[in-house]
Amino acid sequence: MQIANSLSVLIQQQISSHELEHNTGSADSTYRSSCPKGKTNKMANRIMALIVDDNLLNQRIHSTLLNKHGIETEVMGNGKEAVDAHFSGKKFDLILMDRDMPVMNGIQATRKLREMGVRSIIVGVSSHSSEQVKEFMEAGLNDYQEKPLTLTKLTSILQRWNLSL
Amino acid sequence: MDVVQLQRQLVDYRASLYHEAFLDEQFTQLQELQDENNPDFVVEVVSLFFEDSERLLNELTKALEQQSIDFKRLDAHVHQLKGSSSSIGAQRVQKVCIAFRNDCEEQNVEGCLKCLQQVKHEYSLVKTKLETMFKLEQQILAAGGSVPM
Numbered sequence: 001m002q003i004a005n006s007l008s009v010l011i012q013q014q015i016s017s018h019e020l021e022h023n024t025g026s027a028d029s030t031y032r033s034s035c036p037k038g039k040t041n042k043m044a045n046r047i048m049a050l051i052v053d054d055n056l057l058n059q060r061i062h063s064t065l066l067n068k069h070g071i072e073t074e075v076m077g078n079g080k081e082a083v084d085a086h087f088s089g090k091k092f093d094l095i096l097m098d099r100d101m102p103v104m105n106g107i108q109a110t111r112k113l114r115e116m117g118v119r120s121i122i123v124g125v126s127s128h129s130s131e132q133v134k135e136f137m138e139a140g141l142n143d144y145q146e147k148p149l150t151l152t153k154l155t156s157i158l159q160r161w162n163l164s165l
Numbered sequence: 166m167d168v169v170q171l172q173r174q175l176v177d178y179r180a181s182l183y184h185e186a187f188l189d190e191q192f193t194q195l196q197e198l199q200d201e202n203n204p205d206f207v208v209e210v211v212s213l214f215f216e217d218s219e220r221l222l223n224e225l226t227k228a229l230e231q232q233s234i235d236f237k238r239l240d241a242h243v244h245q246l247k248g249s250s251s252s253i254g255a256q257r258v259q260k261v262c263i264a265f266r267n268d269c270e271e272q273n274v275e276g277c278l279k280c281l282q283q284v285k286h287e288y289s290l291v292k293t294k295l296e297t298m299f300k301l302e303q304q305i306l307a308a309g310g311s312v313p314m
Contacts (some may be wrong), residue, residue: 057213057249064198064206100244127248148252150194 047071047163048091052082052109053098053125058147062096062125065154069164078102079109086113092120094163096149099126099136107139114140121161125149168310175301176313182298187291192254196314211295214253218288221246225281229274239277240269246284257287 049071051062063073071094076082078101095113099106110122124136124144133144142161145153158164166174182188199206221242228239247262249255261284268276302312 055217055245055248055252057210057217057252060210060213061195061198061252064203067202068198068200100241127251147248148191148194150191151197 047093049073049094049096050082050085050090050092050120051075051096052077052079052101052106053096054078054101055098058098058125062149065149065151066094066096068151069154069158071158071163079104079106079112082109083112083116086116086118094161095120095122096125097122097141099124099128099132107136110136110139110141121163123157166304166308168305168308171301171305171308172310172313175298175305178298178301182294186256187294189254189256191252195253208299210253211299214249214255215292217249218246218258221249222281222285222288225284229277229281234272234274234277236269236272240266243269255288255291258284258291261287 047070049066051059051066051073053059053062053075054077059075059077063075066073074085074090074092076085079097080103082095082097083104097106097110101109104112106124106126110124113120113122121142122140124133124141125147126133126136126144127147128136137144143157145157155164179188183192195207195210224242225239225246228235228242243262243265247259247266250258250262261280265277265280265284268280305312
């Protein structure tokens, strides 16, 4: 616990002297936002998260929530983009998967990713009732949280799955 | 008006927005995410909300003008609007969306039309309130003060 605290103090200090990076996405509407990096970029155990959600507002909010925890994020707008990214070799520690999305929804995408052997922590995020959550969980989720995500909910997820710095 | 008065005005105004359920706890969450790295986070997110909502309200209007209404499509749009309003803490808008979805499910055209009117009304109210709030914040900053949390 103490190590985590001093690491986050270190991160905060770096944050005050460096800028945020933003790479605007290409044709497939992805973007990456990172927490501020040090010049040498040698922070141990960088956590990478993927946010899969078709709602721009949620993309922005969830990215910022994660960045606040020192987690780097990438964003995709539907399940198919997420699956394709994994096909091309991308790896993430954490995936926040929205349920309802066009082209390929969260249930289908989760199923597909598990079939592909993806072992990342996949947390389903949605606004559905508990009966509907079952189907989502059975697709291969590790965890589920109701929208909207808050700092508290995120902290509990990160702690549960050992994803805190 | 001096800075202290403006600050007090802002605090009172914000309190009233929560009291009247225009905003809820989720909005506070957004304010807590704003910091030196993301100094305009709240304004950015609220602007996204305005854009998203206006687009959705247009879609909803069009969908309800059709000869044969596609309730599934209608519901999908309302679901989106419900999601956005919930993410930002626009509680009254969110509440109307919940009722709206029920009418979609029941394929109740009258009900849907009423809900559309209601949601447009609530949206324009919260938009005005938020814009007023941001204006107050700007005035405080322009007067050399800092915006109270």
